[in-house]
Amino acid sequence: xxxxxxxxxxxxxxxxxxxxxxxxxxxxxxxxxxxxxxxxxxxxxxxxxxxxxxxxxxxxxxxxxxxxxxxxxxxxxxxxxxxxxxxxxxxxxxxxxxxxxxxxxxxxxxxxxxxxxxxxxxxxxxxxxxxxxx
Numbered sequence: 001x002x003x004x005x006x007x008x009x010x011x012x013x014x015x016x017x018x019x020x021x022x023x024x025x026x027x028x029x030x031x032x033x034x035x036x037x038x039x040x041x042x043x044x045x046x047x048x049x050x051x052x053x054x055x056x057x058x059x060x061x062x063x064x065x066x067x068x069x070x071x072x073x074x075x076x077x078x079x080x081x082x083x084x085x086x087x088x089x090x091x092x093x094x095x096x097x098x099x100x101x102x103x104x105x106x107x108x109x110x111x112x113x114x115x116x117x118x119x120x121x122x123x124x125x126x127x128x129x130x131x132x133x134x
Contacts, residue, residue, distance in 0.1 A: 016028075032082070035073060036077070044068075046058075046070075055131040065123070071129065074129065080093050093131055101127075101128055
């Protein structure tokens with residue numbers, strides 16, 4: 001099973017032939033954000049699901065009280081790059097609105113039930129992030 005830097009490297013080297021499919025039938029995209037402090041490209045492998053013409057990811061950080069760094073980066077600069085297999089594209093990232101989040105949350109929990117457990121571990125409202133192609 002691939003994790004972290006090794007996951008990113010194998011995914012990029014193989015256009016997702018290695019690393020796209022992950023645990024329990026989940027699928028992975030690579031999210032490129034601009035580091036809010038460093039200004040450098042930061043790459044995160046994340047579970048995703050399609051939602052209409054967009055893509056959903058969850059800023060869970062395993063239920064930690066602090067948001068993941070990639071989420072802090074998109075709060076600073078919502079213009080991101082996404083790679084799904086060999087498809088690389090620019091996107092705009094935004095947190096799901098309160099009216100749309102419950103259905104999106106459920107859609108993500110269906111594929112990764114641990115998200116529901118992560119939410120129980122923290123008082124932080126874990127965001128669902130919508131990636132819209134630019």
